[in-house]
Amino acid sequence: MTAPVLPGLTPDPTPASNPPAAGSRAARLAMPMSRQVLKEMAAEYGVCIRPVTLRRTDLTTGLTEVIDLPCGTTREDKCQPCAKRARRLRQTQIREGWHRADEPNPGPGPATDAQRELVMLRAHLEFARDEAQRSAQFDQIPAIDDAIAEVEEAIAAEGLRGQVAPPHDGDDASAGRRKRSTRRRQDAPDLPRKRVEPRTVGRVYTAPDGTQHRPSMWLSLTLDSYGRVHPDGTPVDPDSYDYRRAAWDAVHFARLLDRFWQNLRRCVGWNVQYAGCVEPQRRLAPHAHFAIRGTIPRAVLRQVAAATYHQVWWPPADELVYPLDRPPVWDNDRGEWVDPDTREPLPSWADALDLIDADPDTEPAHVVRFGRQVHAEGVTPGTVHAERTIGYITKYITKSAADCHKPATDRQREHLDRLWQQLRITPCSDRCANWLLYGIQPKKAHGRLQAGRCKGKVHQRATLGIGGRRILVSRDWSGKTLADHRADARAWVRRLLGITTGTDDAEPASPDGAPAYAWEMARPDDPDIPPLQHRLLRALSQRAQWKAALLAARARASAGSSLPADESA
Secondary structure, eight states: OOOOOOTTOOOOSSOOOOOOOTTSHHHHHTSOOHHHHHHHHHHHTTOOSSOEEEEEEETTTOOEEEEEEOOOOOOTTTOHHHHHHHHHHHHHHHHHHHTOSSOSOOOOOOOOHHHHHHHHHHHHHHHHHHHHHHTTOGGGHHHHHHHHHHHHHHHHHHTOOSOSSOOGGGHHHHHTOOOOOOOOOTTSOOOOOOOOBSOOSOOOEEOTTSOEEOOEEEEEEEEOOSSOBOTTSOBSSTTTSOHHHHHHHHHTHHHHHHHHHHHHHHHHSBOOOEEEEEEEOTTSOEEEEEEESSOOOHHHHHHHHHHOEEEEOOOOOSSOSSOTTSOOEEETTTTEEEOTTTOOBOOOHHHHHHHHHHOTTOOOSEEEEEEEEEEEEEEOTTSHHHHHHHHHHTSSTTSOGGGTTOOOSHHHHHHHHHHHHHHHTSOOSTTOGGGGGGTOOOTTOOTTOOTTOOOOGGGSTTTTTOOSOOEEEOTTSSSOOHHHHHHHHHHHHHHHHTOOSSOOOSOOBOTTSOBSEEEEEOOTTOTTSOOHHHHHHHHHHHHHHHHHHHHHHHHHHHHHHHSOHHHHO
């Protein structure tokens, strides 16, 4: 029986739900899970939730202890605390190198007398080898080669980088290396070429009042259009959308960026430094955001982008020769891939390249170019805009490419699926198994290849063709590696806490120079490994104590800085 409705009153269409009865299953399901709360608190305090467990044994005392190390992943879907730590580290790297006023890399120091003597000895051995070869004393060459190898090892041990000269075993391989013409394409505009100065610091501008400014820039580069798209990134006409060119451009986008920086440095005449990230647009095509040290005219950036291209000199791969459900088969007797019907062997990779070299009118298999959208802005150091831009550049570096813009509609999911289906059959390298679908045996082919199932990262659904190199940092950006930036962060914490002992991170050694500890991986089912929850609780407690001590030290430091000079001392 329904309750009567009083005149002038409208019944509530969504009556308030009564709370579940105490002790019922609904009431229990409404309670938070204790283990989930532990993981959430661990993530809040920066504790790795999937640590790598190692067993360390003291070789002197025989004492063994279990140590958890952070997993160090850069993906939020795997471990959010480690991914956030990696993102902050990249932000510090960009911040320290963006507006530098001095050169980060002063160059190598002079060689020592011992190093010069080793190089001279290497020169004498090279002279002796040439003499033995010219006088047909071939029995002496192996002994000279052994001596050269020993000297090369001594040179590396003495602290010299690289090899003085390439090994003689590679002479025949270098002589047979294929060479391509470096002449520019006729459909690409020419660029001025200047001698690149060994300078990485930008220009200083002086205002009328005498104030000096050293601004920098941030730059966004995109690929060309493959067809009209809706605001959600999906194509207006999926049948005419060029998914093949989109897949090939995504696979070779990193090479195009490398060519852009080469052209830019030759055009402006100084060693431009950059730090940035590659991420997908809403249409799932990759684009890149960069912080550039110094300033460059926007017209020059657009000119260089329009003149930059990358040619892929591979065999033609326009249409599939074999479908995915009937690929070529491996012939164990011949040791090569053959046609499934005629049993004729497929052309080898070398034969396919020979056909390209023999045709003077041949065209590259693909040419990658930038689109017309080139966005560049000036950034002044120490401003809110500079910090906001750093956050924008590193916005998606902790996510996989497919998670940057998660599909929310059927149309977006279908667009992602069509692009992934094209990436599955796109060759990613000269050893890719997908070349079998185009009637060519890849380089160093073997019977374990599976056409359409190459293990390259560009073929995975989560990468959208961006198989690696999501974060791009030039060599002379900050003058430090990521390990150096981590060491700087630890040193800052120690100075703030007043820790003066035990600051050496190097593993101690015994008096005779041998390692003092032995390390080995521990298995989760080992009897001496506590449950993960116990280890997370201990790490959470330790991290909370560290955080409290750090906050107290920062409060003391800020209070001390506000005191007069004699009191703060």
